[in-house]
Structure formats: C-alpha cells, structure tokens
Amino acid sequence: MSIKTAIIGVGQTGYRFKRTDVTMQELAQEAAAKALEHAKMEMDEIEAFVLGIAPDALSGIDNVDRWIGQALGVTPRPQLRVNTGGTTGAAAAQAGYIHVASGMFRTVMVLAADKVSETPDAQWVLNTAMDPIYERSLALNAINMCSFQAVRQMHQYGVTERQLAAVAVRSRQNAMANPYAHLREPISIDDVLSSRYICWPLKLLDCCPRSSGACAVIMAAEQVAVSSPNRPVWIQGMGATSNTVYMGDKMGPGRDTDHADWDELAMAAATAYRRAGITDPLEQIDVAEIYAPFTCTELAAVEALGFCPKGLGGQMNEQGMFDMRGPMPVNPSGGVLSANPISATALARVAEAALQVMGDAGEHQVPGVRRAVATGIGGTLQFHTCMVLGEDL
Amino acid sequence: MSDMATASSPLIHPGEWHIHYDYAVGEIAERFFTELRDNATIYALRCPSCKLVFVPPRAYCERCFVRTTDWVKIGPEGVIEAFTIVYEPFDGLPVPPYAVAYVTLDGASTALANFVTDVDLSDPEQASAALAIGNRVIVDFVDERKGLITDFHYRLL
Structure with a gap:
C-alpha cells in the first residue's frame, strides 16, 4: 500500500534564451526558493532531493548535479540525479513520487535546470547520443x-504541413498569456509555413527553441500535504514505458510499435489512467500539459492519450478541439514549442499541470480544472511518462 | 555595488570539450563491417525464436532476449520507410542539404539508416516526392571501403 502523495509547491524561473546573470547553481537556487515560497516551507523541511539533469554536455558542466545539490544546501540529506534524455524532468518527478509513495521520505524536492543557450552545439551534443557504430555518422539528431x-x-494519415503549423500557432497563442514562456510573439499559419526548412518537413516554427531555466516541484506525503496552505494536488496515477533506441525497429515489417505513433505513451497512459480510475479520458481529464518539442509530436501524443482516434490529431486540432476554450485544452502554458530548457522541460509539464489543478496558473488558467495530465518523452522517442494529477485524494 | 558593475558585462568565460574515444565495435559489428568492407555485402542477424531479422545486427534479440545465431544476407535493394532532408547547417554535422532515409533492405525485418545520394535536393517539394515512403532504393557501395557505415549509401531506383 503506497503513501498518498501530493504536489504542494511549484517554482519556475521563467524560461529565456539566455540567463547571463546567474550560474547553473544560482538558476537552480532561484527555482528552489520560488517553490519553497509557493509551498510556504523552509529548506530544512525537505527530506530528500531528486535532480533532473539531462546530458551533461548541454550545460557543459560534467555531473553538474554535484554543484547544484551543494548550492541548495542538501547536506547531509540524500540527493539523486536522474537522466533519461528529454524525459529527464518527468523521470525525476517519477522518482520523487516513488521516494514519497514508498514511505521513505515525507517531503521531496524535485528540481531540474538547464542553460542550453550556452552552447550553439545542442544538436551536435544530441548527435553524440546516437549509436556510435551504426548511426552517429549519419548526422542524426533530435530534429x-x-x-x-x-x-x-x-504518409499513413495524410497529415499536412498546414495541420502541423496549426499546432505551432495555438501553442504560441497560449504562450502569450504565460509570463514564464520563452517565445511569446504571436505567429500565424503563414509565418510557420513560410519559415525555413530545418529538417523536411519540419520548419523553424515547427521546432522548439533552446531555453535556459529551472523548475522545482515539492512533493509531500498525505500527513504533511493536508496541512499545506495550498490545495494539495494528488498524484493519482503514474505510468512509464521504454522502447528500443533503434528507430528503424519501429518502421520495418518487424515493428511492434510504429515511429509515426506513440504507442509507448498510450501504454504509459493506460497504466496511469488505470491507477487514477480514468476510463473516459475526454470526460475525466480537464487539461493536458504535453511534452511536444515539435508540432508532429503533439499529434502523436493527443492520440496516445486517448483524446482522439489515431491519425486524427491534426484534423481535431484544426477544429479547435485542443484550444484553451476547446473541449480538451492542450498546453495552456504554450508548451515545449514556447520554451525548452531541456532538463527542466518535462518537469515544467508536471509543474504547469499542478498549477492548473491548484487554480494557480494565472492568466493561462483553464477554468474549473479538477484533473490534469502531464507527459514526458525522451531518447529516440523511446522513453515515455504519463502522470495524472487531481484535486481528489 | 554600482562601482563593481562594468559596461562590458555580462562576463563570459569560454569553454570547449575535446574528447577522443576509440570504440571497440565488438565481434558482431566487426563481422558486419568486415563483410561490408571486404565483400560489399550487408548482413543481418536472425533471432532463432521470433525469426525477426535485425539490422543493425544484435548479439541478443531485443524482443526475446535469446542469442541471435543466423547471419542472413540482406539487400542490396530495399524500400524507404522514412526520410528527412536536412537544410539547416549544424556545427559538427555535415554541410546541408543532405537526405537521410530509413530503408528496409530486402530480407530484413527492421530499417537501416543511411544517406541517400543522387537526389536533387534544391527543391524541397520535388525532392520529398522522389524520396517518398514506399519508393525503392539500391545500396551503392563506395570504392574505398573502410569498415564504416558510410561505406555505402542509398540510391533511388
């Protein structure tokens, strides 16, 4: 029997291209201080720390978690670093949840930070994450x-570049109401369609930016959470899956999942939904914060989460299904297309989903949210997480 | 404090990582690359349990976790499963434009990535139509093979 676990505080630095006024440690301190302030807690009330740090070369400091932990004053409390590539922030949240749900700790701070803008070579770094024997020299990268x-x-569903563009436009529209978002200038379908090709068919405005920023989430066991001044946001369900690193295994006749889809996310969601008692996601979930660094990935995600049938994500999005005032608002924060501090990106999805349930999301608050879902994705589209957050214990 | 602030701020300290590695490819990949280099042939490994033919070859079937045993010659023709055309320059990566495709070589169960050459990439619309999923390609081996994945590339049939 696991311990009921809630999110009781969230801190985000705001995501910007550069943060030349702070080091990585100071960036982490800023998010941690904000989370403590939000939860009305002191640092000595935190019993353990989980740090989400993606590939070291993105910040250029090897094992930067050593410096961040020290900067947070963790001594002598335990700290654990988690890295699952893009999924890192969500995987850190998963680990934090397990820390509390196991009964080992009553309070945990989950924190992730990145300064991706300090290298122009992020795609080169991500290329080094490819198989060095068979794939790295083929210039594969995240894009x-x-x-x-x-x-x-x-090819399979008739998705169009215009449908992809509509995802970018809606995300940016939402980001305009979120002061933490990195990109907040309005864009049109034509802006997206006329932006230059990066990797066909993805154009510049189909792609997320490189951002700097940090995010911290405080989790607590029921006995602590019930006396929080904030409305506790209960972790009602969590699921995670992994798949092969070889993308080609998801394309040939021997595939058991398809690279077009996120069957792995559907599996993670099925686990999270079952634990949360969700049988009708459209009816029982009020808002989604989806890790979608490129427009096409959001289509795969909304389908995997059961918001629409496979292949129809693009059409449903064009019809307003995922708008702020639509039946299933997706990424009211503006999502990853509006800010991507890589290590912290997936944790920001959890944080934003929690804020929506608390009713604390500010101008991008969706009215009346009782339950939210947050997803993470990383590796060669191989690691997926799904967390269901709700106001009911 | 104001005396300490300078007009040249922010102060930036540069950093570089230059790290050399010598990756041992292991016996399985050595056989793959030796056949590629010496005989201009591409081999995959079949799982004795599920019968899937994996390329890149794996020592263990990743579905069944049993040792793969049967080397199978695949190609030299195949079908495009996915592709992209890179138009943006990235530091440390090739000069664009270039096309990369995942191709299921005849006889394989999985798709193998490589560059596609001899395609005019200047017009994205025409180039993407030429590279469409389902189109067939043939493996072109380079003359001076070194036992690297770039010893071959794909060419449209």
Missing part, C-alpha cells in the same frame, strides 16, 4: 528523428 515521425504521419 531529424522527429522529422522521420512527421514523414510517417503524413
């Missing part, structure tokens, strides 16, 4: 790995 997905969606 073209998602282009392969988009191409398959276009």
